[in-house]
Amino acid sequence: MRTLLPLLALGCAPPPDGATYGKATLPVTDMHLHTGDWALIRGSTQRVLAGNFPFPFGLQPEGLAESVLSAEGVLGELDDAGIGRAGMFAVYAPRSVGVATNAFIDDAATTDPDRLIGFASLSVDDWAREGEAQLEALDTALASPRMRGVKLAHAHQHFRMDDPRYWPIYEIAAAHAAPVYLHTGTSPFPGTQSEAPYTDPAYLEPAIQAHPDTLFILGHLGHDFIEDVTGELDTAVRLAATYENVYLEPSALGSAGSDPEQVFLPEAMEAMREAGVVDRIIYGSDGPQSPGFVGRYLERTLTAMEGAGYTEDEAALALDGNFARAFGLPALERP
Amino acid sequence: MLSLLALAGVALASAPATSASPTTAVLTGASAPGQWDAGVTLGYPWTRVRVQRGLTGGWTPFVEADTALFTRWRPAVGVSLPWIDRRWRLSGEATLGWLEQTGTLAERGPSGSLAIRLGRTRGRVVPYLHAGTEHTLLVDRVRVDTADGVVVEDTARHGWTLTGAMGVGVALGGSWGLDAGLALPWVDVPKPSIPGVHLALQLGGGR
Numbered sequence: 128m129r130t131l132l133p134l135l136a137l138g139c140a141p142p143p144d145g146a147t148y149g150k151a152t153l154p155v156t157d158m159h160l161h162t163g164d165w166a167l168i169r170g171s172t173q174r175v176l177a178g179n180f181p182f183p184f185g186l187q188p189e190g191l192a193e194s195v196l197s198a199e200g201v202l203g204e205l206d207d208a209g210i211g212r213a214g215m216f217a218v219y220a221p222r223s224v225g226v227a228t229n230a231f232i233d234d235a236a237t238t239d240p241d242r243l244i245g246f247a248s249l250s251v252d253d254w255a256r257e258g259e260a261q262l263e264a265l266d267t268a269l270a271s272p273r274m275r276g277v278k279l280a281h282a283h284q285h286f287r288m289d290d291p292r293y294w295p296i297y298e299i300a301a302a303h304a305a306p307v308y309l310h311t312g313t314s315p316f317p318g319t320q321s322e323a324p325y326t327d328p329a330y331l332e333p334a335i336q337a338h339p340d341t342l343f344i345l346g347h348l349g350h351d352f353i354e355d356v357t358g359e360l361d362t363a364v365r366l367a368a369t370y371e372n373v374y375l376e377p378s379a380l381g382s383a384g385s386d387p388e389q390v391f392l393p394e395a396m397e398a399m400r401e402a403g404v405v406d407r408i409i410y411g412s413d414g415p416q417s418p419g420f421v422g423r424y425l426e427r428t429l430t431a432m433e434g435a436g437y438t439e440d441e442a443a444l445a446l447d448g449n450f451a452r453a454f455g456l457p458a459l460e461r462p
Numbered sequence: 463m464l465s466l467l468a469l470a471g472v473a474l475a476s477a478p479a480t481s482a483s484p485t486t487a488v489l490t491g492a493s494a495p496g497q498w499d500a501g502v503t504l505g506y507p508w509t510r511v512r513v514q515r516g517l518t519g520g521w522t523p524f525v526e527a528d529t530a531l532f533t534r535w536r537p538a539v540g541v542s543l544p545w546i547d548r549r550w551r552l553s554g555e556a557t558l559g560w561l562e563q564t565g566t567l568a569e570r571g572p573s574g575s576l577a578i579r580l581g582r583t584r585g586r587v588v589p590y591l592h593a594g595t596e597h598t599l600l601v602d603r604v605r606v607d608t609a610d611g612v613v614v615e616d617t618a619r620h621g622w623t624l625t626g627a628m629g630v631g632v633a634l635g636g637s638w639g640l641d642a643g644l645a646l647p648w649v650d651v652p653k654p655s656i657p658g659v660h661l662a663l664q665l666g667g668g669r
Contacts, residue, residue, distance in 0.1 A: 170566070177566045182647075182655035183507035185567050186533040 144209030145462040148429055148442045154459030156450045157421060158214040158244075159308070159346065159378045159411030160201055162235050163227035165192045171317035172224045179384065179417045195415045198238035204415045205242065208422030211447070211459040212241070214276060214411070216308070217248040217268075220283035223318035229268035236273035244454070245274040246308060251286045251293060262295050269303040275454050276300075276344075280310035281326070282319045288330035297338040306342035306453050308376065312350040312358045315385075321353055329362045335370050342453055343373050344409060348395050350380035360395055367404040374453055375399060378411035381427050382420070392427060397435040405437070408445040409453065484666030485631040485639030488512060489590040490581035491542035491553035492522045498666050505660025507531045508645050520544050526557070530649075534563040536573060536596075553579045561598045561621070569621070573598035577625060588631035588641070596623040624648040629660075637667045 145152040165173070165188075177188035184191050194200045198215075205213055217232045218224060229247045236243040247268035249261040268274050277300045281288050288309075300307045311328040313321045324330050328349050335343050345366065349359025367373045377399075379385060381392025399408055412424035432442050451458040487493040488501035493516030503510040507530040514524035520543055527537040538559025546552040557575045577594025598621035606613045629643015645658035 173566050178653065182649040182653060183530050183534075183658075184656075185653075186507070186531050186563070186565055188566055 143206065143211045143462065145211070146209060146425055146429055146446060148432070148446075149439055151439045151443075152462050153439070153443050153446050154461055155208075155210045155410065155425060155446045156212050156214075156459065157205070157208075157210050157412050157414070157425070158344075158409050158450055159376060159413050160204075160213045160215050160415060160421070161218070161227065161413075162196050162198055162201055162215045163218070163225070163231065165189055165196060167227065168225035169221070169223065169318065175316055176416065179420075181417075191418070195418055198235035198243060201235075201415055202239055202242065204418070204421040207419070208425050209462075210421065210425065212244060214244045214246055214308075216246045216278040218278065218280070218283075219248050219250040219252075220280060221250075221252070222285060223283040223314070224316050229264070229274065233268065233271050233273050240273050243273075244276070244456075245271070246276040246278040247274045247305075248278045249296070251284050254286070254292060258292070258295075262299060265296065266299050266303075269299065269305050274305070275456070276305050277307040279307060280314075281324075282310060282312075282314045282321065283316065285320055285325070287324040288326075288328070289324060289333055291333075291337075294334060294337065297334060297341040301338060301340040304455055306344055306374070308344045308346055310347060311345045311363060312347045312380075313353040315352040327359050327362065328366055329359065332366060335366060335373060339370075339372055341372060343370075344376050344453070345373060346376045346378060346411065347380055347413075348375060348377055350385070350391065350395075352379070352385060355385060357391060357394060360398055364398050364402045364404060367399075367407045368402045374407045374409050374449065375404065376409045376411045377428070378424070379413035381431060382413075382416075382424060383427075386427075389427065389430070393431040393434050396428075396431040396437070400435050400437060400441070405441045406444055406449060409450045410446045482636075482667065483586075483588075483633035483639055484637065484664040485633040485641060486551075486581065486583055486588050487516070487522075487666065488514065488664045489579065489588050489631045489641060490544070490551040490583060491524075491555050491579035492516065492520060492544045492547070492551060493666070499664065500666050501662055501664045503528075503660050503662035505645065505658055505662075507658050508647075508660060510660075510662075514542070520547070522553075524555075533565045534561070534649075536561050538573070538575070540575075542579070547583070549582065549584050551579075551581055551583045555579065555594075561600075569600050571598050571600040571621070573621075575625065581631075586633045586639075588633065588639075590627075590629060590631060590641070590643070592625065592627040594625040596625055597621070598623070622651045624651060627660075631662075631664070637665060639664045 177185040218227045232245040236245040249265040345363045348363045351358035414421040484499040487499040495516045500513045510528040512526035522542040529535045538557040540557030542555035544553045561573045575596035581590035600619040602617045604615045626646035631641030633639040641662045649655045
């Protein structure tokens with residue numbers, strides 16, 4: 128039944144409900160979702176993901192994971208959460224989390240191109256020999272009207288944030304007006320790099336300065352997912368306050384697993400508001416992870432924003448307006 | 463649960479005593495001296511087999527094996543002893559076993575458990591409640607390729623599962639009976655678990 132619901136929704140999709148914030152109902156874009164083929168995810172990462180499922184679903188996670196990870200599954204999660212549209216990330220990290228190819232994402236986005244927005248990526252392994260070909264592939268992928276951004280994860284892909292050999296990626300992104308999403312902070316997944324040059328957004332500053340036409344979205348705000356402590360939040364916020372081409376995305380750090388006491392996400396939302404960078408916040412969850420995660424993360428974010436005193440207009444910017452402006456897309460209409 | 467127990471007690475207060483029925487014996491964890499009893503439980507996600515034999519003094523050694531979705535297995539041996547044995551029986555039991563979980567979340571290790579079983583011993587209908595705590599010593603093995611070769615690191619970890627079940631059994635004859643109930647485990651605390659359901663058959667009474 129669970130897998131049928133998204134299919135039914137495709138035939139007669141009701142308009143998304145939006146999120147209730149105070150007395151308002153606000154449209155929401157979740158810029159950070161994953162889709163992919165369970166079989167192409169590394170075993171160690173499958174273990175982490177399956178561990179998020181309630182017992183006994185994690186014992187035989189393939190079916191549930193496929194239903195959640197598919198484009199139809201993602202749409203079902205969006206519908207359940209009242210979310211209007213979402214970004215879906217390609218991933219080329221065979222040494223850590225696995226691979227979701229550009230072609231896979233582009234094809235998945237065709238399921239509902241108005242609601243699913245693709246982010247392309249590229250392999251940086253063997254860059255000296257394969258770099259040119261990978262850059263051409265990225266350029267080709269971004270030519271698709273469904274691929275509107277670039278996803279990079281230095282910690283997962285094992286390349287330094289301050290290595291200028293990879294800067295042509297930012298130039299290609301700017302040529303396509305495609306913002307670049309970057310995982311910052313450490314990662315809980317096995318096989319990832321945890322040293323500062325791969326995780327601390329301060330190491331991105333030279334690239335940010337050198338590419339003013341490229342939008343950099345600092346994912347996870349430099350959170351330390353290994354020690355489960357606030358990581359480089361101050362640095363991420365400082366970069367956004369300093370550079371107009373820096374945006375901030377507070378996904379995953381506020382999940383029930385990472386933030387059971389609901390400390391990190393309220394702290395981050397408050398820090399961003401106090402620094403005056405509300406116009407740079409782009410909402411994301413890092414779902415779907417497990418059924419219902421997308422909706423729960425949105426609820427926790429709304430709670431954090433209310434606690435930090437976000438006005439209705441500020442919340443509307445964080446939930447959709449900033450995304451629309453950064454990606455050159457029309458803002459979602461209020462339900 | 464309390465209302466269920468009360469209703470069962472009122473409705474069946476005059477029923478004949480069946481304390482030696484296999485249903486009562488298996489659900490309350492105590493067989494009559496010299497009596498063999500067995501239970502087979504089928505459900506989602508748990509399937510379980512248990513065979514026990516009563517000894518003098520109330521001791522009831524048993525062997526059991528349970529599996530969740532035929533992916534998580536735990537064979538064990540144990541012993542049960544009634545602490546209170548009147549209209550209701552309260553037994554305590556301890557087991558030693560081995561956890562073997564295959565698939566994506568593969569893990570294995572020795573485990574032990576302590577549990578109580580509460581059930582009615584009068585009448586054909588046997589409401590029951592089981593609760594326990596199960597502890598497993600798990601070892602995570604990480605193989606790291608280094609310049610000096612492969613380094614294997616073993617890290618011990620404690621796995622904790624709270625076990626629980628409630629339901630109602632019916633002794634349908636002197637040598638067999640059935641029960642239906644809910645499994646209420648919390649597997650690998652603090653990760654979330656969902657309840658399970660089961661139907662079970664008890665056989666025995668033989669010597």
